[in-house]
Amino acid sequence: MSIFFYGTLLVPSVLCRVIDNDGSHLTFQPALLEGYARFGVSGEDYPAMVSEKDAKKAALLEKEGSPSVRGTLVNGLNPSELGKLSVFEGDEYGLRDVEVSPLVDEALPLSKQPDLLSEDLSKVVGTSKKLRCRTYLWVAGLDRLEKGVWDFSTFLNEKSAIWSTPTSLSDATHPPPPEFGRSLLKYFLFRENYVCLNHGSYGSVPKPVMEYCRQLSDQCEENxxxxxxxxxxxxxxxxxxxxxxxxxxxxxxxxxxxxxxxxxxxxxxxxxxxxxxxxxxxxxxxxxxxxxxxxxxxxxxxxxxxxxxxxxxxxxxxxxxxxxxxxxxxxxxxxxxxxxxxxxxxxxxxxxxxxxxxxxxxxxxxxxxxxxxxxxxxxxxxxxxxxxxxxxxxxxxxxxxxxxxxxxxxxxxxxxxxxxxxxxxxxxxxxxxxxxxxxxxxxxxxxxxxxxxxxxxxxxxxxxxxxxxxxxDFRAFLGGEERINTYCHNLAVEGGKHLQKMFGGGPIMENELGELTANMVNVSLPSYPFPTDKAGVAAHQKFFEDSLFAANTFVAVYRHGDRSWVRCSAQVWNEISDFDYVGKVLLGCCDKLRDGSWKE
The missing domain is CATH 3.40.640.10 (Type I PLP-dependent aspartate aminotransferase-like (Major domain))
Structure with a gap:
């Protein structure tokens, strides 16, 4: 896979830190991308790249004429490295198809990039040859971008060492893991305001993983x-x-x-x-x-x-x-x-x-x-x-x-x-x-x-x-297994207690030794008349599912023993407020099942 880089990842040491190897298998070509412009991000060292149309729309360009961006086309990135790059870029950037004009005919080892970067290529025009590749375009708000083109040479001279040294790069390319809770929803593809407390059934794929899948799928279809x-x-x-x-x-x-x-x-x-x-x-x-x-x-x-x-x-x-x-x-x-x-x-x-x-x-x-x-x-x-x-x-x-x-x-x-x-x-x-x-x-x-x-x-x-x-790779970005599962288990336990209180004090499916609960908590629903025939059971199940879908959420409702239960799967994007929301939906369902209005 080939990707056109135009910002901090132009520096070989930064790129190698992100992909977590020495990059010896990679080659590069300096290249121009026409019809795009590169701007600084307010308060950050790194740039953003947007189309000429968006740049003009936001009045970011200070010079007349069609802009272009000089960067590096890096070839030979493998899928694991692409996954790490997508995590590094985060939700501010989206991977898009572009065509660039190489400035040299031969793709050279990555180790030779610093010498070529020091050459004055500011007046070089891209060749008529076009190479198809992908690049990370800015997809966050244009209001965060600064007027005037971001200058790579300034970054190279003043900031690249900060991003390249092991002690500081742990913060630059491997920042502290993100906070868990609703702020993490930006890494997933859920419908707006969807409350997902049923991850356990089918899983939920993070955006970087989906992007990795798309890259591999494209690679497969190319040959x-x-x-x-x-x-x-x-x-x-x-x-x-x-x-x-x-x-x-x-x-x-x-x-x-x-x-x-x-x-x-x-x-x-x-x-x-x-x-x-x-x-x-x-x-x-x-x-x-x-x-x-x-x-x-x-x-x-x-x-x-x-x-x-x-x-x-x-x-x-x-x-x-x-x-x-x-x-x-x-x-x-x-x-x-x-x-x-x-x-x-x-x-x-x-x-x-x-x-x-x-x-x-x-x-x-x-x-x-x-x-x-x-x-x-x-x-x-x-x-x-x-x-x-x-x-x-x-x-x-x-x-x-x-x-x-x-x-x-x-x-x-x-x-x-x-x-x-x-x-x-x-x-x-x-x-x-x-x-x-x-x-x-x-x-x-x-x-x-x-x-x-x-x-x-x-x-x-x-x-x-x-x-x-x-x-x-994504789970490493989140801080690893212990951090993830400590959060999810504690939230499941606390969420279960919250639902138990909302439901009037019915049991949580756990024993005195605390042996049974991992990251899924099972709580007894308030009582309601439960049918004994298969058709009635199926009708109740459909009513619960319809109600949950209508409320833009889902949890597993099931019968066990002589009670109805709800199973909630706690994940890193969930908070107690999600349990509260689902609890209110289920209370409404139980009320309607008791008074018979669920049939209306």
């Missing part, structure tokens, strides 16, 4: 064959490498799949089930996962494969979940060191509705003691809670969605399989070119490899997977 045959795989491998570091595990144990349900399907469809095997799950397991297990049993009637669903009503304790799980193992013939009929337990890392933390590590260790495989549906874990997979016996299989709490583009999920279990996952879903048959050896691409199979499972859009790199 689809090159992108699909050569470009995507190194990027995908780099994403896996970064995720492996994030989860403290090995690269070869992490692959990517579209979502957690897909990952669970991949695991359970690979297991060679035996006669009278039992799969254990829970009544709060994700609906599509339970249906997957039921479909699996339907297709294995010849061996009498069975699903045992353990009933859970929250709030409960982790100790109680462990007790009923062990009871299920023992009641079906399991003994320590000797497996009975139970072959696998499928357990949530953090369930969906209700949004509850499960003792998945303890269940996995117990399962191992009884010779039972453990598959962890950790759809909500990564980006919401620490995920350390350094211990190969953490569990047997784990799947976690990156498009929920990690903020990548939907969908993309990590499938973690420790090397000791990779022989159990013989094929991808669907089967890859790299599958190596046991009955027909030599018909694949070579020696069987777990991770290589997932490199290509058919033509697909790789951009969501690759967007994980930009999401990780």
């Amino acid at each position: 689809p064959d090159l992108f699909m045959r050569r470009t995507y795989l190194p990027l995908l491998t780099d994403v896996r490498r970064r995720l492996a570091e994030f989860c403290n595990t090995r690269l070869e144990e992490i692959v990517l799949v579209p979502n957690a349900t897909h990952g669970v399907n991949t695991v359970v469809s690979n297991i060679v089930w035996e006669k009278d095997d039992i799969i254990v799950a829970y009544s709060t397991s994700y609906g599509a996962v339970l249906q997957t297990l039921r479909a699996l049993c339907d297709s294995h009637t010849s061996i009498n494969l069975k699903l045992v669903v353990l009933p859970l009503t929250f709030p409960t304790t982790h100790a109680e979940i462990l007790r009923i799980t062990e009871e299920a193992f023992v009641n079906n013939g399991s003994k320590e060191g000797a497996r009975g009929k139970v072959r696998m337990v499928v357990v949530d890392g953090l369930s969906s509705n209700p949004g509850m933390i499960f003792p998945w590590r303890e269940i996995a260790q117990m399962a191992r003691t009884y010779g039972v495989l453990s598959c962890v549906d950790a759809a909500h874990i990564i980006g919401q809670m620490p995920l350390d997979l350094s211990d190969e016996f953490s569990c047997d299989f784990l799947i976690t969605n990156c498009h929920k709490w990690l903020m990548s583009h939907r969908g993309g999920a990590v499938l973690w399989v420790p090397k000791r279990n990779q022989k159990l996952i013989r094929t991808t879903f669907p089967t890859s070119f790299d599958y190596e048959s046991t009955l027909y050896p030599g018909t694949g691409k070579g020696e069987w490899s777990f991770e290589k199979q997932f490199d290509w499972t058919g033509t697909q859009d790789w951009i969501p997977f690759l967007s994980i790199a930009a999401a990780l």
Whole structure:
């Protein structure tokens, strides 16, 4: 990717600090962009660039004639670097397509830029040759710009050292992380005044991540064959490498799949089930996962494969979940060191509705003691809670969605399989070119490899997977995992208490040990007549959804036990006022359900 720079990033040391490497792989060409003008931003060292039309509209130009901007066309920026640049530029700038005229024919190494910048090229006119590229144009208010063209030489002589030295550059290119709360909404694409307290369902993609996706998509469409045959795989491998570091595990144990349900399907469809095997799950397991297990049993009637669903009503304790799980193992013939009929337990890392933390590590260790495989549906874990997979016996299989709490583009999920279990996952879903048959050896691409199979499972859009790199960069910009999740957890707890008070003191779904709540809080709604028939339940659900959409907000309303509950997902852009707003909408819904006016 090629980008035309015209301000502080003309200085190589500043650019290298932002992209976090030495820039040795980059080349540059001095170039002119005609029809645009560069101005200082009031109170700032850096400039803004706007079109001639906007400059005249704001009466910023002091000289007659069509303006032009001299800058540098930098070539070879990779997607990860583009993501970091978008975070650096922030919401004041938007990446736009332009055509520039190079001032020299040859693109030179970035290291030679300082010598060329010192040359007097003020009278050089751009060549007739035009190169298409992108640049960051000013999209904030024109009233913030100063009259008169911003002078790069003044910045170079007086300010560049401040932006280039490590001690001060930590403030210049890596400023203190932004304040959390409503001021952070500028980094997201929500509709005006939309109150988003349901991030947990589908995730919300930051603007820099979306821009990164657009850049990659454009790159793919410029040469689809090159992108699909050569470009995507190194990027995908780099994403896996970064995720492996994030989860403290090995690269070869992490692959990517579209979502957690897909990952669970991949695991359970690979297991060679035996006669009278039992799969254990829970009544709060994700609906599509339970249906997957039921479909699996339907297709294995010849061996009498069975699903045992353990009933859970929250709030409960982790100790109680462990007790009923062990009871299920023992009641079906399991003994320590000797497996009975139970072959696998499928357990949530953090369930969906209700949004509850499960003792998945303890269940996995117990399962191992009884010779039972453990598959962890950790759809909500990564980006919401620490995920350390350094211990190969953490569990047997784990799947976690990156498009929920990690903020990548939907969908993309990590499938973690420790090397000791990779022989159990013989094929991808669907089967890859790299599958190596046991009955027909030599018909694949070579020696069987777990991770290589997932490199290509058919033509697909790789951009969501690759967007994980930009999401990780954005989260670093926000201050990192501990800062993000401390804020979100504390807000969830306080927001839950606020709703509890608004709703008249009903329960929050939490136990006395505080084991159950991460960044999603579950609060009991005020009582109202609840239907017993399916049609009535569906009508109530539609009424809640219609009312929330009409109020420009959304939360998850569901039934659990003998109560109706709301699940609110606290994120970095939320404040207590968001809980207050949603609470008022829900109180209105409950009032109408009680007096019958909801049918009007």
